[in-house]
């Protein structure tokens with residue numbers, strides 16, 4: 001296991017078990033880093049499949065007291081999991097528990113605490129069976145947790161099941177889900193106003209698993225959220241002030257201590273941009289390119305690490321952004337052929353980037369995002385407004401939060417109703433105005449994004465909500481208290 005120092009120097013042995021997906025592994029690792037900075041005598045064993053170890057095993061920013069341990073590749077490969085998402089979820093639910101237990105038996109140092117992703121609900125049973133406290137880590141918004149938690153209320157109020165016209169259809173071979181508001185009828189516009197702490201929300205903005213074929217996987221979401229209550233702690237990657245009323249309402253209802261500890265990123269000095277803009281030899285080309293762009297002029301485009309929009313829609317987006325005349329940095333996963341004529345000096349296309357570093361770069365003035373919760377929090381942390389283009393799951397709800405509750409973004413699709421693709425001309429117009437620094441609505445939105453950034457900075461500063469919560473959680477696990 002390679003523990004640093006002697007066993008006696010280790011105050012606590014924590015086993016961290018992320019759900020195998022980028023949007024889950026990243027926040028789990030960052031949480032471990034945040035705890036480890038505060039309490040270097042905690043040893044973390046970070047458990048991933050062998051495949052995931054290949055992806056992240058060379059993490060150079062990881063302190064010595066976080067060590068990897070692997071379980072075999074008992075689930076479908078990350079590289080093809082979007083082809084059969086329900087099948088992937090089933091494998092995660094049924095195939096990982098046994099190797100995880102075998103690993104627990106193999107470890108030399110007994111495990112004092114397990115931090116497991118909420119979607120790995122079997123980890124709660126393992127912990128309870130072995131008398132090891134479990135902290136369940138929820139990597140989506142508190143709002144989405146609460147919507148699952150209050151599922152019965154939706155049923156009682158006739159809001160589940162609802163037939164929103166035209167179900168989302170999944171092609172047999174490749175799941176390419178564009179959340180097509182167009183396919184949802186007027187019922188989708190109805191607002192649900194009785195979930196404690198959640199502002200009135202349209203049905204169409206509920207997680208996609210509440211509608212159509214998305215419902216196939218809803219039982220898993222409901223089970224995981226329900227079983228989280230059997231853990232000893234619930235950790236949320238949200239920031240208290242960003243969803244205060246929802247979190248207060250959940251705290252009243254849940255039988256276990258709940259801590260918001262976000263954003264789950266390695267904190268940097270918010271005023272220090274030197275690592276972003278200074279020149280040195282390991283600066284990637286895209287950062288060099290950003291360094292040469294005007295302040296707030298670049299649109300950063302990233303549609304997530306997993307599912308994608310349909311290729312016809314993507315084509316419209318590529319041409320639309322290009323025609324907008326706005327400069328862009330685009331994370332493209334395999335769709336580079338769409339940039340047929342290259343980008344000239346208008347843009348950069350990269351297969352992957354250090355997203356947080358990009359978002360914090362002064363040249364970046366907007367973020368076209370699929371609204372994954374990590375990306376959403378990173379944009380808030382960086383004070384960057386968003387063009388919300390959700391694809392599936394919780395992203396639809398995040399998009400509503402960004403646009404309606406925080407008012408720091410615009411929807412790419414504003415209305416339910418049309419089945420048509422968003423056209424290149426609509427996109428070009430939208431992007432042009434979204435990035436127009438002289439536009440009064442944009443000025444207001446950028447101001448709000450900066451205010452929310454301040455809120456976020458206050459939460460992680462000494463005595464702020466996330467800072468205090470992290471300390472309380474560490475105290476709790478150190479003293480064996482919930």
Ligand SMILES: O=c1ccn([C@@H]2O[C@H](COP(=O)(O)OP(=O)(O)O[C@H]3O[C@H](CO)[C@@H](O)[C@H](O)[C@H]3O)[C@@H](O)[C@H]2O)c(=O)[nH]1
Nearest residue numbers: 022023026139140304305331352353355372373374375393
């Ligand atoms: O070029 C890139 C692209 C992404 N990222 C990082 O990858 C993570 C992506 O996470 P997220 O934005 O949450 O997207 P997904 O990977 O799609 O996240 C999954 O997990 C999230 C948390 O549960 C959910 O909110 C999403 O809906 C679900 O798709 C973020 O930390 C990004 O900074 C990079 O560093 N570089």
